[in-house]
Amino acid sequence: MGLSHSRSSTCARLFPRLPRKFVLASYDAPMSEYPAAPAASADRSKIITKPVLSWAFWDWGSAAINAVMTTFVFTVYLTSGLFGDTDANSVVLGNGLAIAGLAIALLAPVAGLRSDAGGRRRFWLGVNTVIVAVLTAACFFVYPEPRFLVLGVTLIALASVFSEFATVNYNAMLPQISTPATIGKVSGFGWGMGYLGGIMALAIVLFTLVTPIFPWAGASETNSLNLRLVAVFSAVWFMGFALPVLFAVPEIPGDKGGPRFTLLQSYAELGRRVRALFRTDRHTVYFLLASAIFRDGLGAVFTFGGIIAAGTFGFPLTKVIIFAIVGNVVAAAGAMIGGWLDDTIGPKRVIVFSLIGLLISGMGVFFSPGAGGFWVFGLMLCLFVGPAQSSSRAYLARLTPAGQEGELFGLYATTGRAVNSLAPALFAAAIALATPHVAQAQRYGILGIMVVLLLGLLLLLPVRPPRSDG
Structure with missing residues (x-):
């Protein structure tokens, strides 16, 4: 499986302006041609190293944003009767997240390209992490009145934009800290840590702010102080656990001899590279498009899951959080099992199986008459979301030439966000x-999400898997 002359020439045509050390990294390069994991030189099968653990703690910390803010607590607060009609609030939130998706689609790939060229991947991960933490903390000022709804949705939407920018650089670190033999397991470990972090964050929120074990001033429900303090907690949790990766994973070297682009020139350069990629490796482009669709559906499952639990099945916030904790346990197990299967049978098989499971589970939720059915099929959704997310990231990492991780993961974010308005728009x-x-119209939003997942599955089926698959 060595680097053939034809494949080397293909990469040279695709990235003609890159130094030769980057051009020689092929999509099917042997293990020795990948950047070595910092702690894996002695034992390339070792999974849990200091860089990997530090990298995974960022996922652990970001769970406070994903699970607490955008899924199970704060968006449930925003779409509650405190801000007016719940169905109307759900439409406003869906439209706000759709606009955020369009912004990410326009900016994420250029951000990735420029961080690759400038050698500032870790720097921009830190900057965007701080911005997300500040925007999240600002949600404290969203008081329970209809006039504050737009402010709350705007802050959540902006936080999702900068969170995605941070995630581009975070995902691009995956080949730095793993090897082709462990990349699926490491990706699954990161997702699993994220879910476990979500469990801890949700439990703290539940027992200190929502239904406190010991009464204290911060748990007051006056002006929803306890729910607004959730935003402050989430910001501190995220920032605290995001710090280790900024010290343990080294900064990538910049291309000092390479060209420097203005913002407009970056778009032109990006367009040239996408066209070249389509000519030389169309299946990578096909995967980006297919994954864009199904990842949009995966994100919607979590974004609107808590809202549906509360609005359609009548879960009070306490039960929403309890469901979220149990769901995160199931999702963590699914992600780690999926990571092992990824390195065993290949990422495409894991994704296809997971999407089929999601479609069956989602329709089970739609037809469930009561809370019992939501518990069963909702937890099944959680089980299949993790492997699909983890293997999608590992799939692209297996295809990425060394030195181009930020750029391709930027495209990964952009193709995802280019259609990220699709699931929220169809939900609304x-x-x-x-x-x-x-x-009870909110239940029908589930069908919009299921359409997106089905379309993503159909587009993925004809895509050729990576060379290392199977």
């Missing part, structure tokens, strides 16, 4: 269409 549209005809 399905509710809006059903509202005149049924009493």
Whole structure:
């Protein structure tokens, strides 16, 4: 499986302006041609190293944003009756997240390209992490009145934009800290740590702010102080656990002899590289497009899961958080099992199986008459989301030439966000269409998400898996 002359020439045509050390990294390069994991030189099969653990702690910390803020607590607060009609609030949130997705689609790949060329991947990970923490903390000022709804949705949407920028650089570190033999397991470990971090964050929120074990001033429900303090807690949690990766994973070397682009020139250069990629390796482009669709659906499962639990199945916030804790345990197990299967049977098989499981589970939620069915099929959704997310990241990492991780993961974010408005828009549209005809219209938002997952699965089926698959 060595680097053939034809494949080397292909990479040279694709990235003609890169130094030769980057051009020689092929999509099917042997293990020795990948950047060595900092702690893996002695034992390349070792998974849990100091850089890997520090890298995974960023996922652990970001769970406070993903699980607490955008899924199970703060968005449930925003779409509650405190801010007006719950269906209307859900539409506003869906539209706000759709606009954020368009912003990410326009900016993420250029951010990745420029961080690769400038050798500032870790720096921009830190900058964007700080911005997310500040925006999250600012949600403290979203008081429970309808006039504050737009402020709350705006802060959540902006936090999601900068969180995605941070994630581009975070994901691009995956080949730095793993080897081709362990990349699936390391990716699964990172996702699993994220889910476990979500469990801890949700438990702390539940027992100190929502239903406190010991009464204290911060747990006061006056002006929803306890729920607004959730935002402050999430910001501190994220920032604290994000720090280790900024010290343990070294900064990448910049291309000092390479060209420097203005912002507009970066878009032109990006367009040239995408066209070259399409000519030389179309299946990578096909995967980016297919994963964009199904990842949008995966994100929507978590984004709107807590909202559906509360609005459709009548879960009070306490039960929403309990479900979230149990769901994160299931999702963590699914992600780690999926990571092992990824290195064993290949990422494409794991993703296809997971998407089929998600479609079955999602329809189970839609047809469930009560809370019991939501518990069963909702936990099944959690089980399959983790492996699909983890293997999607590992899939692209197996295809990425050395030195181009930020750029391709920027494209990964962009293709995802280019259609990221799709799932929220279909969720909102399905509710809006059903509202005149049924009493509980929010349930029909599930169908919009299922359409997105099905389309992603159909687009993925003809895509050729990576050379290392199987």
